[in-house]
Amino acid sequence: MKNSGSPYFSAIVPFYNEEAAAPPLLQELRAVLDGMGQSYEVLCVDDGSGDGTAAALETAARLWPQCRVVRFAQNQGQAAGLFWAFQAAQGQIFMTLDGDGQNDPTDLPRLVARLAQADYVGGVRAQRQDSPLRRRMSRLANAVRSRVLGDGMTDTGCALKVFRREVREAYLPLRTLYSFMPALAKGAGFVVVEEPVHHRARHSGLSKYGLGAMWWRPLVDMAGLWWFLRRRCPSPSRIALHPGGQP
Numbered sequence: 001m002k003n004s005g006s007p008y009f010s011a012i013v014p015f016y017n018e019e020a021a022a023p024p025l026l027q028e029l030r031a032v033l034d035g036m037g038q039s040y041e042v043l044c045v046d047d048g049s050g051d052g053t054a055a056a057l058e059t060a061a062r063l064w065p066q067c068r069v070v071r072f073a074q075n076q077g078q079a080a081g082l083f084w085a086f087q088a089a090q091g092q093i094f095m096t097l098d099g100d101g102q103n104d105p106t107d108l109p110r111l112v113a114r115l116a117q118a119d120y121v122g123g124v125r126a127q128r129q130d131s132p133l134r135r136r137m138s139r140l141a142n143a144v145r146s147r148v149l150g151d152g153m154t155d156t157g158c159a160l161k162v163f164r165r166e167v168r169e170a171y172l173p174l175r176t177l178y179s180f181m182p183a184l185a186k187g188a189g190f191v192v193v194e195e196p197v198h199h200r201a202r203h204s205g206l207s208k209y210g211l212g213a214m215w216w217r218p219l220v221d222m223a224g225l226w227w228f229l230r231r232r233c234p235s236p237s238r239i240a241l242h243p244g245g246q247p
Contacts, residue, residue, distance in 0.1 A: 007066070009033065009040035010091030010165075011108075014081040015099035019052040025101045026060045026067070032105040033066075036112070042067040043085045044099075048075035079177035086168045094168065098159035104198040111162040111195050119190035120167050122153055122182055123160035123197035149225060151183035153194060160197050164190075172228075176221045187229040 011029060015022055026044070033040045044057045046069060054071065061067045070085055082096060093112060097103040107123065114121040156179050163185065170188035171177060182192045 006039075007041040007091045008038035009036065009093050009095060009112075010089035011040060011042045011095045011097070012045065012082060012085045012089060013042065013097055013099050014045040014047055014078050014085075015049060015053050015057065016047040016075060016078070017049045017051045017053060018099045018101075019049070019056055021101040022053055022056045022099060023060065025099060025105070026064070029097075029105045030064060030067075032108055036109055040066055041089070041091060043089060044069045045081035045085050046071045047078065047081045048072045077175050079175045080173070083171060083173050083177055086171065089165075089168075092165050094163055094165060096159055096161045102200050103158075103160045104200060107160055107195075107197040108162065111160065111197070114193060114195050115162060115164065117191070118193040120163040120182060120185045120192040121161065122156065122192065122194050123158040124155040124194045125158050125199035126196040127199060149180070149183040149222065149229065151180075151186050151192065153182045153192065155194070156180070156182055158197065158199075166190075174221055176218045179218050180221065180225055183225060183229065187232060 011033065013025070013029070018025075022044075026042075029042065033042070042064070044060070044067060046054050046057055048071075054069075057069045061069050070081070070088065072081065086094065093115065095108055095112075097105065097108075103123070111121045111123065159178070161181065163181075167185050167188075167190050170184045170190065171181060172184065174180065186192045
């Protein structure tokens, strides 16, 4: 692993009441990152957990120099944890995955390789280990969002994502940010693509997403984003400048 003043990779993992899932997931993640040949940091976000998650993360951080813990005193939701961790991260390439263990860290090198042709790579859960009802709800929500916002993504609910550092400037502090990261990135002029990934069954804990998180809140935010993406200023990369900086 290369060492430098600042990390090349920043892995961001939000946790909420994942006491049992956290230690084995972080062991897997460490093995993958150690094998990728670049310096890295890991930001574990404890989103106000009420079980032993905080203690499990602190133990991992003591044993793993590249790991640090960001703690919320109260539960603020996954989007808040991600957004503020993005601001604190120092790497050139950001990675995200859920703390419940359903994402497979061994998929990360393949997603990073896709950055040769893109700025943002989102995972697509090829064989989802969720209930039939949850899969149907997710497919419908993804179809509606993709049609309205035109992001071309089929599975924004997959937490396994990698993107270049500059993409974070496109994000807004929305409570449903995790659903709209590719739409915001594409709207800012970045190239977004998808890549199939593994999806594992949940062995402990409970899903944090109910009807409100999957439907009415994203619908309200989607309406606002539809307006925003049509009114936002183009990024400099999409403006052809003449010598002297004049368009």
